[in-house]
Amino acid sequence: MRSLLPLILFAASICFSLGIVLPLIHVDRLYFFSDEPSLIGMIAALWSGGDWLLAAVVALFSVAFPSMKLGLLHNAAYGRSGAGIPGWFRALSNWSMLDVILVALVIFAAKTSGLATAFTKPGLWFFAASVVLTATASAMIKRAPRPEDRTAH
Numbered sequence: 504m505r506s507l508l509p510l511i512l513f514a515a516s517i518c519f520s521l522g523i524v525l526p527l528i529h530v531d532r533l534y535f536f537s538d539e540p541s542l543i544g545m546i547a548a549l550w551s552g553g554d555w556l557l558a559a560v561v562a563l564f565s566v567a568f569p570s571m572k573l574g575l576l577h578n579a580a581y582g583r584s585g586a587g588i589p590g591w592f593r594a595l596s597n598w599s600m601l602d603v604i605l606v607a608l609v610i611f612a613a614k615t616s617g618l619a620t621a622f623t624k625p626g627l628w629f630f631a632a633s634v635v636l637t638a639t640a641s642a643m644i645k646r647a648p649r650p651e652d653r654t655a656h
Contacts, residue, residue: 508580508643515636516573522630523566532619541626542566572637579644 526539540548542565549558 508640511636511640511643512573512577512580515576515633515640518629518636519569519573519633522626522628522633525626525629526624527626527630528621529624530619530621539624542630569633569637572641576637576640576644580640 523542526541527545529537529539531537542561546558546562546566549555549561
């Protein structure tokens, strides 16, 4: 199972990268206007629209924390220090799945309002896959014995 870790971490990194730059949803409004925002595009639009706090929160929990967690997982898997993921950071980074849920709620609201139609795009699926793959890699690293535990016997 541990031999799958490099493949899972690689796939999680690729899926995360694609998930933040590819469109998350396609929204048609009043049959004349359509939009396909990516996560990065949404953050930029919030920032330029004056919603700096919301843009910062979304960027922190959707881009910064998952990026740092992937970096820590790569370090824990391949680094020589044997350092794991701090518990407080693991708890914070679990909020990244919240983005997927929020996009699903937007799609549901658009479909039920009658004023717009919305459909998922590949970015949402890549982002969701990265969350699942990152959680899987984290669980694998958490269960693996640390190098100092193996030498203590």
